[in-house]
Amino acid sequence: xxxxxxxxxxxxxxxxxxxxxxxxxxxxxxxxxxLGPNGAGKTTTLECILGLTxxxxxxxxxxxxxxxxxxxxxxxxxxxxxxATGLQDKITPREALDLFASFHATPLKTDPLLARFGxxxxxxxxxxxxxxxxxxxxxxxxxxxxxxxxxLLDEPTAGLDPQMRREVQDHIRTMKDDGRAVLLATHDMExxxxxxxxxxxxxxxxxxxxxxxxxxxxxxxxxxxxxxLTAS
Amino acid sequence: MNALLHLVALSLKLNFRNxxxxxxxxLFPLLFLVGFWAVxxxxxxxxxxxxxxxxxxxxxxxxxFGLPTTIVSERERGVWRRYVLAPVGRWVFVTGVLLSRSxxxxxxxxxxxxxxxxxxxxxxxxxxxxxxxxxxxxAAFLAIGMVIAMLVDNVPAVQALGQCIFLPMLMIGGxxxxxxSLPQWAQHISAFFPGRYAVEAMQLSATGSGIAAAGFDLLxxxxxxAASTIAAIAMFRWDKAFKPKRGWLLLALGMWLMVGAMxxxxxxxxxxxxxxxxxxxxxAMPSAPAPKMSWQDVTEADIDGIAFTRLxxxxxxxxxxxxxxxxxxxxxxxxxxxxxxxxxxWQPGTVTDPxxxxxxxxxxxxxxxxxxxxxVERFVPRLVFARLQAVIPPRDLxxxxxxxxxxxxxxxxxxxxxxxxxxxxxxxxxxxxVRGRIMLxxxxxxxxxxxxxxxx
Numbered sequence: 001x002x003x004x005x006x007x008x009x010x011x012x013x014x015x016x017x018x019x020x021x022x023x024x025x026x027x028x029x030x031x032x033x034x035l036g037p038n039g040a041g042k043t044t045t046l047e048c049i050l051g052l053t054x055x056x057x058x059x060x061x062x063x064x065x066x067x068x069x070x071x072x073x074x075x076x077x078x079x080x081x082x083x084a085t086g087l088q089d090k091i092t093p094r095e096a097l098d099l100f101a102s103f104h105a106t107p108l109k110t111d112p113l114l115a116r117f118g119x120x121x122x123x124x125x126x127x128x129x130x131x132x133x134x135x136x137x138x139x140x141x142x143x144x145x146x147x148x149x150x151x152l153l154d155e156p157t158a159g160l161d162p163q164m165r166r167e168v169q170d171h172i173r174t175m176k177d178d179g180r181a182v183l184l185a186t187h188d189m190e191x192x193x194x195x196x197x198x199x200x201x202x203x204x205x206x207x208x209x210x211x212x213x214x215x216x217x218x219x220x221x222x223x224x225x226x227x228x229l230t231a232s
Numbered sequence: 233m234n235a236l237l238h239l240v241a242l243s244l245k246l247n248f249r250n251x252x253x254x255x256x257x258x259l260f261p262l263l264f265l266v267g268f269w270a271v272x273x274x275x276x277x278x279x280x281x282x283x284x285x286x287x288x289x290x291x292x293x294x295x296x297f298g299l300p301t302t303i304v305s306e307r308e309r310g311v312w313r314r315y316v317l318a319p320v321g322r323w324v325f326v327t328g329v330l331l332s333r334s335x336x337x338x339x340x341x342x343x344x345x346x347x348x349x350x351x352x353x354x355x356x357x358x359x360x361x362x363x364x365x366x367x368x369x370x371a372a373f374l375a376i377g378m379v380i381a382m383l384v385d386n387v388p389a390v391q392a393l394g395q396c397i398f399l400p401m402l403m404i405g406g407x408x409x410x411x412x413s414l415p416q417w418a419q420h421i422s423a424f425f426p427g428r429y430a431v432e433a434m435q436l437s438a439t440g441s442g443i444a445a446a447g448f449d450l451l452x453x454x455x456x457x458a459a460s461t462i463a464a465i466a467m468f469r470w471d472k473a474f475k476p477k478r479g480w481l482l483l484a485l486g487m488w489l490m491v492g493a494m495x496x497x498x499x500x501x502x503x504x505x506x507x508x509x510x511x512x513x514x515x516a517m518p519s520a521p522a523p524k525m526s527w528q529d530v531t532e533a534d535i536d537g538i539a540f541t542r543l544x545x546x547x548x549x550x551x552x553x554x555x556x557x558x559x560x561x562x563x564x565x566x567x568x569x570x571x572x573x574x575x576x577x578w579q580p581g582t583v584t585d586p587x588x589x590x591x592x593x594x595x596x597x598x599x600x601x602x603x604x605x606x607x608v609e610r611f612v613p614r615l616v617f618a619r620l621q622a623v624i625p626p627r628d629l630x631x632x633x634x635x636x637x638x639x640x641x642x643x644x645x646x647x648x649x650x651x652x653x654x655x656x657x658x659x660x661x662x663x664x665x666v667r668g669r670i671m672l673x674x675x676x677x678x679x680x681x682x683x684x685x686x687x688x
Binding site (some may be wrong): 050052072075076078080082084085086087088092095098099101102104126129142144175 | 235238242244250310311313314316320456
């Protein structure tokens with residue numbers, strides 16, 4: 001049974017068809033990439049899966065739970081790192097993890113999470129003093145605190161320098177190694193190639209190609225593939 | 233529940249790490265209190281008649297600025313977008329922010345009251361009633377604060393909209409400037425601002441007969457709270473990317489209009505000028521009467537010279553007296569019973585000098601009047617009049633009352649500070665206003681005893 005199953009997902013914002021009949025499944029221990037330019041419909045797809053946006057059509061299940069009929073149960077199985085999310089300036093990583101742990105019935109312990117995501121030295125520092133990479137690692141730790149089976153990551157390395165990007169990517173890979181299903185939305189082809197087992201290329205709200213990153217790159221770079229597919 | 237407690241505890245902790253939040257949440261209310269004290273420091277009782285005002289300023293500040301600033305800034309930086317993904321009810325986050333704000337507001341008000349006590353504010357006559365009125369006012373204004381938070385997209389907009397509500401309410405809404413100091417047109421406008429009802433509801437428990445007398449004010453606050461809560465829920469948004477449904481604003485503002493219209497139909501606000509003037513204002517003779525050496529020299533002709541018609545009417549706010557057929561509100565009956573039972577044992581009411589004894593007993597009526605203690609101030613004079621007729625010989629009482637009325641500044645006023653035996657506040661400040669009220673009550677009882685004022 002796939003941990004994430006999306007079938008015929010559609011959503012329209014006014015006159016704009018943001019997502020148009022998208023379907024895919026993600027198995028345990030798999031990183032699945034949604035790759036596409038800005039405005040392709042990646043974020044809307046993630047928001048529909050997370051219940052932040054109500055889909056117009058389609059069915060979504062998380063670990064077999066229908067997100068429309070039992071959103072609470074589905075949310076318990078899910079961790080997410082979204083764009084444009086932050087924390088209060090004065091909160092510390094330890095306090096944030098303790099707080100988010102209180103939202104879950106059986107959360108992971110704070111100290112091991114701080115160690116796992118390399119935040120021990122900054123555990124009691126104010127959020128505003130953290131570097132971009134540290135903030136993003138904290139975001140991953142917060143998504144992880146409920147020990148979710150499914151992780152949804154929206155551009156998790158955007159804006160980070162190469163070294164910090166590599167650190168965050170290493171953490172994402174270990175999530176896959178734990179047997180979780182990871183849905184990664186990105187427009188970074190190098191990241192998709194480096195992390196994803198399979199990639200769906202999204203353009204105009206539709207999936208225009210699905211496959212292993214290397215297979216999709218045959219005959220040119222991944223960027224060329226995207227350009228070719230979106231042009232058609 | 234665990235999540236809610238964590239959220240409230242963390243919100244409070246973060247608030248105390250924010251210097252600006254402490255400045256606005258705690259220092260500002262104290263500065264307002266000092267301002268009230270400075271302006272009204274010559275009041276008969278420091279701050280007693282302004283409790284409703286300074287507490288309302290604190291609630292308003294917290295609701296117009298503190299609450300929406302927290303919500304909007306957290307929403308702007310995506311904290312709420314992160315919260316909404318958590319597997320707990322979304323109400324937990326809204327309740328958490330409201331609870332933590334309520335704790336901040338309550339502690340700020342307690343701090344303000346502590347400083348007010350240091351300035352000489354007497355203990356409120358109905359502490360529990362004051363808490364209930366404070367809670368109702370907080371509910372109304374925090375709900376308005378939620379509407380502001382849902383309406384605007386960023387923190388500067390909170391400040392702008394907050395000021396649009398805060399300043400008019402302070403200036404012409406009966407909050408910072410007392411209603412009696414406002415021109416008539418502003419008093420009418422104040423009926424359409426919720427601040428006035430918060431001030432009145434709390435003031436009635438600070439110096440009046442309690443929330444039982446504040447039925448309309450509490451109703452107004454609860455109606456405004458309900459309408460604003462519904463509007464805030466309907467306009468709720470986790471993310472500023474979503475546009476609020478502004479049409480619901482009409483419900484919140486419509487309730488202000490409805491409550492204002494109801495208040496206007498109830499009639500104008502009564503005004504207490506508090507300046508009763510000298511005794512000669514109430515003497516009909518154009519020239520000063522011949523000086524007397526003693527109260528025993530007072531004659532019937534002296535009493536004939538008093539212009540009883542110039543006294544404030546019994547139904548007015550200054551020196552009121554209840555009608556004999558009037559039944560007190562059941563809420564104040566225990567207070568009146570207590571005063572009646574304590575009267576025979578009150579030491580200042582049994583002193584040897586009959587003039588001082590009369591002056592002391594009249595003080596029991598004068599102090600609630602100064603404090604505008606609503607029904608208490610209207611019914612206590614009758615108890616005092618009855619007691620005076622029981623302890624002063626009938627032939628002496630008119631002469632003594634005349635003497636006291638014409639010599640309001642004579643005698644000892646220590647009894648003013650011994651009213652705790654009756655459950656009345658111990659007041660501080662200059663005694664002249666209390667002596668003025670003793671004068672008026674002496675005139676009024678004298679008028680009744682001599683048949684110049686018909687018994688009602």
